[in-house]
Amino acid sequence: MASLPSVSRDHRRFAWFAACGLVFLTLPPPAAAQEGTTVRSVQIPGFGALRFSAPTAWRIGPVEATEAPADGGDGAATRGASFQVTPDGDSHSEMTVSFSWSEMPDPAFNGPAALRALVERMGRAALDESIEAHYILHEMRSPHGGGYWFTLRARAPRKKSQGYLTSGAFGFSNALLRFTFLAPQPDLPEAAAAIDLITGARLDDEPAPAP
Numbered sequence: 001m002a003s004l005p006s007v008s009r010d011h012r013r014f015a016w017f018a019a020c021g022l023v024f025l026t027l028p029p030p031a032a033a034q035e036g037t038t039v040r041s042v043q044i045p046g047f048g049a050l051r052f053s054a055p056t057a058w059r060i061g062p063v064e065a066t067e068a069p070a071d072g073g074d075g076a077a078t079r080g081a082s083f084q085v086t087p088d089g090d091s092h093s094e095m096t097v098s099f100s101w102s103e104m105p106d107p108a109f110n111g112p113a114a115l116r117a118l119v120e121r122m123g124r125a126a127l128d129e130s131i132e133a134h135y136i137l138h139e140m141r142s143p144h145g146g147g148y149w150f151t152l153r154a155r156a157p158r159k160k161s162q163g164y165l166t167s168g169a170f171g172f173s174n175a176l177l178r179f180t181f182l183a184p185q186p187d188l189p190e191a192a193a194a195i196d197l198i199t200g201a202r203l204d205d206e207p208a209p210a211p
Helices: 112-127 189-199
Strands: 015-019 022-026 037-044 048-055 059-069 077-086 094-101 138-141 145-153 164-172 175-183
Touching: 037 059, 048 189, 112 145, 112 164, 112 175, 138 164, 138 189, 145 189, 164 189, 175 189
Parallel strands: 022 138
Antiparallel strands: 015 022, 037 048, 059 077, 077 094, 094 175, 138 145, 145 164, 164 175
8 A cells, every 4th residue: 555645844945834733845936927937828728718937948738628537537527628838958858737627616626625635646546657655745835726746756657768757736716737747857947847837827817926
């Protein structure tokens, strides 16, 4: 049986905080106008536009309409979309983002407890193909929402240059983002930028987080 997820106690990019008697890692809200980043608008078929703050050289898209289980495997199918995010340069990294939504905001769909349960299921599934026997669950937050993520090393990666998997989910408003970032190393700057990109996601009519 896989070990329960634990909470990392040493990470240079994160700050400690206490909530509900538990200690988590919190991602600082990304600044929408950081040097070297631009705000991108991604059109989701049947939904509208999402905005991300991404490194200027990164490529986003194209967007493909999908139909997938709302909760990652146990619920009725829901409409959604998926798209690729490709860092520029020689990092050999790539990220796949899946987007789904509910008609109205619903904590059972993308609230903190639902998100944690979803990412824990994702983590347990990923352990079957990883070198590690357990994963470390990290929390991310922004003024618009929150979520969780983990990183594992693949036992037999499809590409030798993509041996590390960072995966998680982020919820905001009535939306849910699931993501998988593949990279040759676990601590590349692109991995941190990918988490910032997801954490900064917002609806097109929502204001950007304050710097």
